[in-house]
Amino acid sequence: xxxxxxxxxxxxxxxxxxxxxxxxxxxxxxxxxxxxxxxxxxxxxxxxxxxxxxxxxxxxxxxxxxxxxxxxxxxxxxxxxxxxxxxxxxxxxxxxxxxxxxxxxxxxxxxxxxxxxxxxxxxxxxxxxxxxxxxxxxxxxxxxxxxxxxxxxxxxxxxxxxxxxxxxxxxxxxxxxxxxxxxxxxxxxxxxxxxxxxxxxxxxxxxxxxxxxxxxxxxxxxxxxxxxxxxxxxxxxxxxxxxxxxxxxxxxxxxxxxxxxxxxxxxxxxxxxxxxxxxxxxxxxxxxxxxxxxxxxxxxxxxxxxx
Numbered sequence: 001x002x003x004x005x006x007x008x009x010x011x012x013x014x015x016x017x018x019x020x021x022x023x024x025x026x027x028x029x030x031x032x033x034x035x036x037x038x039x040x041x042x043x044x045x046x047x048x049x050x051x052x053x054x055x056x057x058x059x060x061x062x063x064x065x066x067x068x069x070x071x072x073x074x075x076x077x078x079x080x081x082x083x084x085x086x087x088x089x090x091x092x093x094x095x096x097x098x099x100x101x102x103x104x105x106x107x108x109x110x111x112x113x114x115x116x117x118x119x120x121x122x123x124x125x126x127x128x129x130x131x132x133x134x135x136x137x138x139x140x141x142x143x144x145x146x147x148x149x150x151x152x153x154x155x156x157x158x159x160x161x162x163x164x165x166x167x168x169x170x171x172x173x174x175x176x177x178x179x180x181x182x183x184x185x186x187x188x189x190x191x192x193x194x195x196x197x198x199x200x201x202x203x204x205x206x207x208x209x210x211x212x213x214x215x216x217x218x219x220x221x222x223x224x225x226x227x228x229x230x231x232x233x234x235x236x237x238x239x240x241x242x243x244x245x246x247x248x249x250x251x252x253x254x255x256x257x258x259x260x261x262x263x264x265x266x267x268x269x270x271x272x273x274x275x276x277x278x279x280x281x282x283x284x285x286x287x288x289x290x291x292x293x294x295x296x297x298x299x300x301x302x303x304x305x306x307x
Contacts, residue, residue, distance in 0.1 A: 002115045003129055006108035014104075065121035073117050080124045081113075084131060086168040087161070088138035095137035098144045102137045109133045174271065177282055184267035184287040185209070186217025188250055191263070192290055193224055196248070204229045208241065210251035213288060216267065218250070249291040254307050259291035261307035 008026075011017045034050065041051050059065040071079075082089045096102045109130045116127050145161055148154035192207070205227045209218055214232050223230055231246065241249060242258030249259055267287035271280055289307050 003108070003112040006111035006115075010104070010108050059121070060119065063120065065119065068121055070120035071122040075122050076113050076117055076127055080122070080127070081130075081134070084124060084128075085134060085138070086171055087164040088135050088168075091138035091141040091161075092134040093137075095139070095141035095144075099140045102140055105133055106137055174280060174282070178268045178271070181266075181268040181282065181284060183217030184265040185213040185215075185250060186219075186222055188213075188263075188265035188288045188290050189218055189222050191265070192248060192250070193228070196262075196292075203227065205247045206231065206245060207248045207250060208233070208236070208244070208246040210236075210249075210253075212252040213250045216288065247293050247296055250288060251291075252288060253291075254286070254289050256291050258294055260294055260304075262290045262292050262304040264289045264307045 008017075008022060012019060012022070034052075037052060038048070038050050041049050085092065092106070096106050113127050113130055116122075119126075142161060145154060145158050149158040189207070189209075196205075206229045208231045211232075211234055236244070238253055238256055241256055249256060254264070255261060264286040265288045266284040269283045269285040269287075272283050273279060274281055286307070
């Protein structure tokens with residue numbers, strides 16, 4: 001609604017659409033969409049629920065999303081968008097100046113980002129729908145620069161733009177590799193599934209996944225059928241784990257009383273500059289540890305690498 005509102009208002013002010021026709025379509029589609037989402041989710045949750053409204057109420061009215069961290073009001077403009085758009089960010093600003101048709105498309109998007117900036121808890125995914133429009137503006141600027149490249153001043157600007165495109169491509173490769181190595185929990189659970197239990201196991205294998213593990217690569221798609229069972233119970237202290245009936249632990253603790261550490265999984269830590277080629281290297285360190293209950297008999301008699 002924060003994106004559709006400014007776009008619809010602009011259409012109304014420029015008389016691109018009529019108010020009554022827009023109202024008729026919006027109300028009709030809203031009734032169908034809300035009815036569908038309430039029906040499907042109420043059946044699945046076995047209670048009456050309107051998920052989008054609950055999220056809106058939790059995040060915006062109660063402002064509970066702040067429990068997951070906050071950023072400054074300018075974070076989207078000074079951090080999130082520059083990192084996601086790279087060279088396209090300054091080009092998108094230039095595009096609004098070079099082509100008078102572009103501001104008509106960009107103003108609703110800027111309004112959308114500004115409105116979202118009032119929410120203390122910020123994530124790039126909240127405003128990711130603004131990126132295509134900003135890329136469009138950047139493309140207009142790039143096209144204008146390229147088409148005028150034979151002129152003296154524009155030739156220099158074009159050379160700078162091409163160089164920045166190459167740098168952006170390099171940054172994209174580096175950040176892709178960092179992201180690729182940013183899900184150590186998922187790799188740890190997959191490795192545990194592959195090598196931990198015998199085929200003829202009878203009892204259930206309970207795995208406790210802490211909050212860090214659940215946020216760094218483990219989802220329901222990583223889970224397997226019997227004998228595996230999973231718990232993501234939160235607020236379970238490290239000292240309490242030994243009193244629970246968990247066979248394995250996947251967490252960020254290198255040691256837990258009553259459990260032996262089987263192996264660790266590395267994840268992205270930082271980028272480091274160095275002399276030689278490549279000039280930038282990715283440094284990884286142990287992020288996730290897999291532990292086994294000491295009371296469990298090791299049928300495989302496997303020599304684990306430890307932590």
